Amino acid sequence: MLSHFPVLQVILPLMAAPTCLLLRQSKLVWVFATIVCLLSMLISFQLLYIVQSQGTIIYELGGWKAPIGIEYRIDMLSAFLLVLVSSIATVVLMGANSSIQKEIPEDKHTLFYISYLLCFTGMLGIIATGDAFNVFVFLEVSSLSAYTLIGLGTDRRALWASYQYLIMGTIGATFILIGIGLMYMVTGTLNMADMAERLPDVTQIKTLYTAFAFFIVGVCLKLALFPLHLWLPNAYAYAPSIVTAFLAATATKVAIYVLIRFIFTIYGVEFSLSHMPLPHILMALGVLGVIGASIVAILQTNIKRLFAFSSVAQIGYMILGFSLGSQAGLQACLLHVFNHALIKGAIFMAIAGIVYRVGSANVKDLRGIGQRMPLTTAAVVVGGLSLIGVPLTAGFVSKWYLILALLEQGLWPIVIVVLVGSLLAVVYVWKIVEIAYFQKPEGFQQGDVIEVKEAPISILLPTWLLVAANIYFGLNTDFTVNVTDLAVLSLFGGAP
Amino acid sequence: MSQYNYWVVIILMMIGFYIVISHGNLVKKLIGLSIFQTSVFILYISMGKVTGGTAPILDPDYTVFSNPLPHVLILTAIVVGIATTAVGLALVVRIKEAYGTIEESEIQQKDDEEC
Numbered sequence: 001m002l003s004h005f006p007v008l009q010v011i012l013p014l015m016a017a018p019t020c021l022l023l024r025q026s027k028l029v030w031v032f033a034t035i036v037c038l039l040s041m042l043i044s045f046q047l048l049y050i051v052q053s054q055g056t057i058i059y060e061l062g063g064w065k066a067p068i069g070i071e072y073r074i075d076m077l078s079a080f081l082l083v084l085v086s087s088i089a090t091v092v093l094m095g096a097n098s099s100i101q102k103e104i105p106e107d108k109h110t111l112f113y114i115s116y117l118l119c120f121t122g123m124l125g126i127i128a129t130g131d132a133f134n135v136f137v138f139l140e141v142s143s144l145s146a147y148t149l150i151g152l153g154t155d156r157r158a159l160w161a162s163y164q165y166l167i168m169g170t171i172g173a174t175f176i177l178i179g180i181g182l183m184y185m186v187t188g189t190l191n192m193a194d195m196a197e198r199l200p201d202v203t204q205i206k207t208l209y210t211a212f213a214f215f216i217v218g219v220c221l222k223l224a225l226f227p228l229h230l231w232l233p234n235a236y237a238y239a240p241s242i243v244t245a246f247l248a249a250t251a252t253k254v255a256i257y258v259l260i261r262f263i264f265t266i267y268g269v270e271f272s273l274s275h276m277p278l279p280h281i282l283m284a285l286g287v288l289g290v291i292g293a294s295i296v297a298i299l300q301t302n303i304k305r306l307f308a309f310s311s312v313a314q315i316g317y318m319i320l321g322f323s324l325g326s327q328a329g330l331q332a333c334l335l336h337v338f339n340h341a342l343i344k345g346a347i348f349m350a351i352a353g354i355v356y357r358v359g360s361a362n363v364k365d366l367r368g369i370g371q372r373m374p375l376t377t378a379a380v381v382v383g384g385l386s387l388i389g390v391p392l393t394a395g396f397v398s399k400w401y402l403i404l405a406l407l408e409q410g411l412w413p414i415v416i417v418v419l420v421g422s423l424l425a426v427v428y429v430w431k432i433v434e435i436a437y438f439q440k441p442e443g444f445q446q447g448d449v450i451e452v453k454e455a456p457i458s459i460l461l462p463t464w465l466l467v468a469a470n471i472y473f474g475l476n477t478d479f480t481v482n483v484t485d486l487a488v489l490s491l492f493g494g495a496p
Numbered sequence: 497m498s499q500y501n502y503w504v505v506i507i508l509m510m511i512g513f514y515i516v517i518s519h520g521n522l523v524k525k526l527i528g529l530s531i532f533q534t535s536v537f538i539l540y541i542s543m544g545k546v547t548g549g550t551a552p553i554l555d556p557d558y559t560v561f562s563n564p565l566p567h568v569l570i571l572t573a574i575v576v577g578i579a580t581t582a583v584g585l586a587l588v589v590r591i592k593e594a595y596g597t598i599e600e601s602e603i604q605q606k607d608d609e610e611c
Contacts, residue, residue, distance in 0.1 A: 133572075137572055140579070144583055151587055151590065156594035156595060157607055159587055162587055163522065163587045166580065166587065167529060167584075170529055171516070174532060178536055178539065181539055181543065184543075190569075
């Protein structure tokens with residue numbers, strides 16, 4: 001049983017998805033889906049523990065040896081991401097029952113949970129697998145279910161956003177498919193470890209360059225790197241709030257994992273970061289993303305859209321860390337992947353609570369929300385502080401590491417960009433604080449008693465769990481720093 | 497011209513890509529997307545061909561076989577492609593119900609009016 005854990009946590013939600021159809025009743029399906037996510041989470045924690053104590057786990061599907069069969073390979077990086085994705089999925093799903101009552105028609109609840117579980121399966125699969133083609137298949141599993149999840153939004157613009165995401169996402173995935181195909185052409189294998197071994201012999205072949213270019217563009221579309229982010233803001237803004245919380249905290253993170261996995265494990269640092277002009281391009285786009293998307297975020301009138309643009313900016317930070325090509329830079333990137341997932345999870349869950357009570361995420365409907373829903377609004381504010389990078393929050397830790405990594409290479413101008421980006425974050429978070437606390441609701445008259453009506457406890461609890469995680473990982477960095485340290489070491493070819 | 501199959505792939509890919517970018521009709525966009533994906537299928541299928549090779553059936557009379565692995569891979573990719581087209585068309589039906597049109601410019605216009 002224990003030896004099957006690497007595959008079990010992917011199979012569990014996959015099998016659970018069609019089982020939901022038999023249960024039908026919304027509440028029952030919710031309990032079932034949450035238990036399944038919880039089990040996946042426990043398994044991923046167990047996997048992390050095994051990897052920490054015994055090193056990389058290799059699991060052969062069906063007992064076929066690696067180059068012929070598909071293998072699942074869980075190393076420190078995968079285990080770390082598995083824990084992140086499954087925890088977020090579980091916590092977010094805890095709030096789903098109340099939130100979707102208001103946002104999704106009753107007869108589609110079961111279908112919502114099925115898509116959610118399939119999307120979750122796809123993400124876990126991408127992270128766990130050690131086979132390049134398998135990555136593409138799981139990528140499509142998670143993307144296709146993400147399109148349907150976004151299309152469930154009540155606003156008709158959700159459909160249009162979902163369609164645009166489908167077109168962009170499919171082009172991205174097809175580019176990745178071309179990249180993998182061309183790599184298979186020159187190496188004759190699809191197993192990642194095997195591929196990595198054979199690539200150094202063929203680095204002078206042009207096909208490999210083409211493969212690399214296609215792959216990078218495809219993945220950057222998926223991870224919404226500026227200027228390939230156009231699908232993201234609308235998709236996040238009009239999707240049901242729970243879906244936004246889930247996707248914002250996981251989908252782009254998994255794409256970043258794919259980028260790191262292919263660059264470091266398959267192509268190798270030498271080829272991709274010194275041989276190709278990738279670091280310069282990524283750094284330029286990262287800088288543009290941080291500044292450009294933050295400025296656009298300030299101008300938004302819908303807070304879901306506002307934080308969606310902020311996500312694009314935060315992806316810029318991750319890519320900045322990644323583009324340095326140093327151990328410190330990659331560690332900063334991984335830390336920000338983890339911390340940003342917690343930040344955006346907390347913020348979008350709190351927004352789900354606001355949308356549950358107010359029925360809208362438009363800034364003009366949120367006047368005085370701080371008095372009406374103090375706990376929920378406080379969660380947005382704490383999340384916002386973490387987003388800015390205020391000390392004692394998780395956001396501070398990753399920005400601190402990013403700045404240290406930049407200073408290590410003497411890149412002063414980029415440090416200034418990071419600080420300016422944080423200042424812009426102060427502006428858009430303050431904008432919300434001002435509306436929430438210092439403006440009176442529409443039609444408010446002197447002497448009116450403001451009725452306190454919090455979001456239901458089932459949304460409030462996961463929100464504050466994530467907020468607490470933000471503060472905890474801001475104070476105690478043992479877990480995140482240790483694990484990312486080990487992951488980076490193994491990616492740079494040190495001890496596992 | 498011994499490797500003309502790559503030219504076929506590139507031309508098909510560009511036709512598909514151009515349709516996706518240039519056309520405003522949502523169904524036409526999906527058609528373009530399908531052509532784009534098909535070009536990649538052909539890339540995979542043609543790369544498995546070995547000159548003079550037969551079907552990969554073990555028989556003492558033949559020693560040269562085509563590589564069956566890319567063909568098997570592309571079966572999966574075809575299924576994915578069909579699923580994508582199906583989801584896309586389903587979305588187009590819903591968009592038609594909600595907006596009353598499937599022209600990109602008109603949808604944008606209606607969205608702008610709402611804001």
